[in-house]
Amino acid sequence: MLAGTLRQVLGEAKVSTSPSVLEAHGRDEGYPEVRPPLAVVFAETVADVQAVLEVARREGVPVIPFGAGTSLEGALVPQGPAISLDLSRMNQILEVRPEDFVAVVEPGVTRKRLNERLRREGLFFPVDPGADASLGGMAATNASGTTTVRYGGMRANVLALQVVLANGEVLELGRAVRKTSSGYDLKDLFIGSEGTLGVITRLTLKLHPLPEHVHTLRVFFPSVERTAEAAYAILASGLPVARLELVDDLALRAVNRYLDRNYPERPALFLEFHSATAAAMQEESRFALELVREAGALEVEAAMTAEERTAQWEARHQAYWALVNLFPQRKYLITDTAVPLSRMPELVGYARALMDEMRLEGNILGHVGDGNFHTLIAARDDAYARAEAFAERLVARALELGGTATGEHGVGLRKKKYMPLEHGNALAWMARLKTLFDPEGLLNPGKVV
Amino acid sequence: MLAGTLRQVLGEAKVSTSPSVLEAHGRDEGYPEVRPPLAVVFAETVADVQAVLEVARREGVPVIPFGAGTSLEGALVPQGPAISLDLSRMNQILEVRPEDFVAVVEPGVTRKRLNERLRREGLFFPVDPGADASLGGMAATNASGTTTVRYGGMRANVLALQVVLANGEVLELGRAVRKTSSGYDLKDLFIGSEGTLGVITRLTLKLHPLPEHVHTLRVFFPSVERTAEAAYAILASGLPVARLELVDDLALRAVNRYLDRNYPERPALFLEFHSATAAAMQEESRFALELVREAGALEVEAAMTAEERTAQWEARHQAYWALVNLFPQRKYLITDTAVPLSRMPELVGYARALMDEMRLEGNILGHVGDGNFHTLIAARDDAYARAEAFAERLVARALELGGTATGEHGVGLRKKKYMPLEHGNALAWMARLKTLFDPEGLLNPGKVV
Ligand SMILES: Cc1cc2nc3c(=O)[nH]c(=O)nc-3n(C[C@H](O)[C@H](O)[C@H](O)COP(=O)(O)OP(=O)(O)OC[C@H]3O[C@@H](n4cnc5c(N)ncnc54)[C@H](O)[C@@H]3O)c2cc1C
Ligand SMILES: Cc1cc2nc3c(=O)[nH]c(=O)nc-3n(C[C@H](O)[C@H](O)[C@H](O)COP(=O)(O)OP(=O)(O)OC[C@H]3O[C@@H](n4cnc5c(N)ncnc54)[C@H](O)[C@@H]3O)c2cc1C
DSSP states (O other): OHHHHHHHHHOGGGEEOOHHHHHHTSOOSSOSOOOOOSEEEEOOSHHHHHHHHHHHHHHTOOEEEESSSOOSSSTTSOSSSOEEEEOTTOOOEEEEEGGGTEEEEOTTOBHHHHHHHHHTTTEEOOOOOSSOOBHHHHHHHTOOOTTHHHHOOHHHHEEEEEEEOTTSOEEEEEOSSSOOOOSOOHHHHHTTSTTSSOEEEEEEEEOEEOOSEEEEEEEEOSSHHHHHHHHHHHHHHTOOEEEEEEEOHHHHHHHHHHHTOOOOSSOEEEEEEEESSHHHHHHHHHHHHHHHHHTTOSEEEEEOSHHHHHHHHHHHHHHHHHHHHHSTTSEEEEOBOBOOGGGHHHHHHHHHHHHHHTTOEEEEEEEGGGTEEEEEEEEOGGGHHHHHHHHHHHHHHHHHTTOBSBSSSOOTTTTGGGHHHHHTTHHHHHHHHHHHHOTTOOBSTTSOO | OHHHHHHHHHOGGGEEOOHHHHHHTSOOSSOSOOOOOSEEEEOOSHHHHHHHHHHHHHHTOOEEEESSSOOSSSTTSOSSSOEEEEOTTOOOEEEEEGGGTEEEEOTTOBHHHHHHHHHTTTEEOOOOOSSOOBHHHHHHHTOOOTTHHHHOOHHHHEEEEEEEOTTSOEEEEEOSSSOOOOSOOHHHHHTTSTTSSOEEEEEEEEOEEOOSEEEEEEEEOSSHHHHHHHHHHHHHHTOOEEEEEEEOHHHHHHHHHHHTOOOOSSOEEEEEEEESSHHHHHHHHHHHHHHHHHTTOSEEEEEOSHHHHHHHHHHHHHHHHHHHHHSTTSEEEEOBOBOOGGGHHHHHHHHHHHHHHTTOEEEEEEEGGGTEEEEEEEEOGGGHHHHHHHHHHHHHHHHHTTOBSBSSSOOTTTTGGGHHHHHTTHHHHHHHHHHHHOTTOOBSTTSOO
């Protein structure tokens, strides 16, 4: 028995076959199916990871690394018998070196815990995927989020990785330096590989000074086109914009109903700026106001204090939960296409019209500063296939516009079908890389490529 | 005859075997040896590149891509019979899309020409390796430079690449979007691969708004330690610093002699800030002054106008040429180690002491905001071996401090010997990647891995 073997090798305390644990490891936050693995191993050390891989090789059973389980595309869902390798117990913050703007962490550390620890140093790790994901999982999906327009995503903020390959070898990729041109960039190859090339067992992260002077704006526009124009004006201005988010009228309607608010039901931009000094903040806030008014803003609210800011972002943060709460019995489907900046209004318009045409209910939210937006669909069971057809048409259109099937969530199972169109013959080379690093197909097989 | 075959396939006008052309293609700007290739092909199209590779496969003669020839580590110098594939005629700026902050260029476009074209759009491409390199060469070496502290290097600013593999296949890697989590990151694997994995035939670049409000500071300190402390204070402040350069006292002495100036012969910081508004600039300049004074500045000069700024950066820009001019008959050796920020003063001190101990003449200059600095050694012929020994000891020390052998210039021939220590067993995987993409070893063999 596989679980027995694992218990023998790793000890009782690190292996679980309890149905609820298996169930929790056979799913993610966005894929509709649940397929429990055969066993879950809670690794505590690199040696544990190597031991699991050794069992996997011997028994011919694949391994699926598991971070915090917040991903959305089925990357955690087994395609056959599999061991789930849970890394949440590898959760030590190994080093914080403020003088280098560097932290070294185990993969199970979550971003919120890291940022709590960093606050006292006046530093933070900027990548914010909304959910309280693990840093290993975030690297594995190349996560990004609201602050990416200013600070970049995981590739820009992970300096080095330790990974364990399928054969048990431990590699150190990258160095704790801000730049290097030394050798092939294996670090970035493993970032975004969704557990299919190796298991991430340590990360060296780039930290940033906590902004001292922050101001935010919430601005409502008559149309999505105007909203996008305003976003462009902000990007072109050189203003130190740190977040630049779109929330559409339907998302605001859902928030109004869910939280009993009365936000204008108009497309809105939520903006945050990080300034170096208080006086610069005043000045930059004034300039930003000027720009959004020129772009046709109907209503503008500025916030300078922390409480005002939190209140102001409520509608953005609650947009997902508003939809889930309005339609609690449904299945949800999230898309995350990204397109060249100027094509975003067009694609948002297309998504909205297509949603109506296909009689689907959902919101549109976006990291508009990156040309990346989400449609969140709440589908009745019998409409789920329609929601998937919607996603397919939306992705096809995004690719036509020069975009990508996934700006941040990754490929998993759901988006594999888009890969041939997006990558052409490069996809065959991705498959060859997979074979090179994992010839027996033991690491999260069936995902990405 | 190889040249005859190439002429037959590509036409007379694209092939040269003139001794001066061969000579110019058998060298770079920093490696001491010159080894002319058998022939130089001036490709004008992707089909030309494919044709050269076909000849290479048929005749078993390797191909070395050639951009502007400004690299420093011997990456262009053949290790045996070879064809130099010059890409300077593929120099079309194919598209500038200001509304997407995107430009699409052929690999032979130089960064200065691109920036001239972009100026009228109010945009620029920020990566600045000093020399007027080609964008293909810059991608191939993962170049970076003075503005990298703010805007990142090539990996952060190249969105997509077209590459031709050794087998003639054309791959499109990445998309013209600001972020993607789609598939394995082949784009970043080819960036920094120094022509050993494929030939870059098109680049899609990320552009930035030209800063409207720029101010600069030149600050002299009593010691390198103080200089580094000031640099740290600036980085931690959140100020919008766009350049943060160290020039040491000996470099200034050389500039004084070369240009007949009287700069204080003290370690100096050259700083540039990009502000969003005029008022923010005033305020940020004041704050920056406060910080450098607190850090122990002896002398500070601020410049707000374009002319003042140009004058102020003279000493930084002339430091290389000052050394070359002071010692015109010598050979030059440049190092480019990068270390974690806090180790930089220590390593600079080590380099200075070691240079003195080994009786070598040279300067120290650095992208101190990235923990990356150069020693420029001017060595008499009989001291060149000593200069190389110096570089070896410096790199060994940098690696001990957690650094990298090359922050920006790449590996070429000269730094191959450091790769085992820097990468450990990851180096064998780099070699496997090389074999995967170029099984016959036809692309710039003997370099990097
Ligand atoms: C409400 C909500 C909002 C979200 N918003 C965003 C967003 O804005 N941006 C964004 O990028 N994502 C977003 N996500 C998706 C999700 O948070 C990210 O994909 C996150 O990076 C997943 O991290 P995780 O730790 O939960 O990984 P998991 O879900 O546990 O795993 C994800 C993938 O990574 C692999 N993996 C995990 N750990 C390792 C490891 N140590 N080594 C190797 N492989 C590993 C897994 O095998 C799997 O393939 C959101 C999710 C939710 C629920
Ligand atoms: C005074 C001086 C200062 C410098 N300062 C810096 C600095 O601050 N930062 C920095 O990064 N560099 C610096 N450099 C080094 C140099 O400018 C960079 O390495 C630059 O990126 C090389 O570009 P190139 O077009 O000259 O490439 P080349 O020298 O022609 O080639 C470099 C490598 O790239 C390969 N290559 C070229 N074109 C292609 C292509 N289209 N496809 C595939 N491979 C290709 C070549 O085979 C070779 O391996 C400096 C050089 C000088 C002389």
